[in-house]
Amino acid sequence: xxxxxxxxxxxxxxxxxxxxxxxxxxxxxxxxxxxxxxxxxxxxxxxxxxxxxxxxxxxxxxxxxxxxxxxxxxxxxxxxxxxxxxxxxxxxxxxxxxxxxxxxxxxxxxxxxxxxxxxxxxx
Numbered sequence: 001x002x003x004x005x006x007x008x009x010x011x012x013x014x015x016x017x018x019x020x021x022x023x024x025x026x027x028x029x030x031x032x033x034x035x036x037x038x039x040x041x042x043x044x045x046x047x048x049x050x051x052x053x054x055x056x057x058x059x060x061x062x063x064x065x066x067x068x069x070x071x072x073x074x075x076x077x078x079x080x081x082x083x084x085x086x087x088x089x090x091x092x093x094x095x096x097x098x099x100x101x102x103x104x105x106x107x108x109x110x111x112x113x114x115x116x117x118x119x120x121x122x123x
Contacts, residue, residue, distance in 0.1 A: 001033075002040040011048060018048075026051055026064050028072075057092045 004015050011018075018038075021027040027048060033039050040048075054064055067084055070077040 002045060004038045004040070007040050007045070007048070010045070011052065013048075013052070021048075021051065024061055024065065026061065026068055028068070054088070057088070058095060059088055063088070 002010070004018060007013070007018060008015055018027065022030050022038075027044065030044065031039050031041075051064055054067075059067075067081060070081050070084065
């Protein structure tokens with residue numbers, strides 16, 4: 001079991017974000033110890049890591065809730081969950097391609113400035 005302080009250290013997320021995720025229902029069933037402090041299981045930590053990965057790749061809280069609702073319905077939704085993640089993966093791939101395209105433009109501009117700084121004529 002992990003305290004909220006330990007989860008903060010492990011995940012890098014502030015306690016306010018953890019409480020928000022709990023309030024929004026994307027960190028469900030967080031138990032409390034005798035003193036009323038949150039206590040996280042290893043399974044909840046794994047789920048939190050998944051949530052963080054999805055957030056880092058642009059998935060919204062609402063989309064994460066939708067995915068969780070499907071997961072909570074059990075094995076009957078495996079195909080739906082797979083399809084959901086395939087669509088998200090495609091969005092991420094599109095974003096990565098656009099980022100790579102933008103990176104190439106940045107590299108070209110840096111190369112242009114390198115020539116100018118070295119005193120090379122560009123015209």
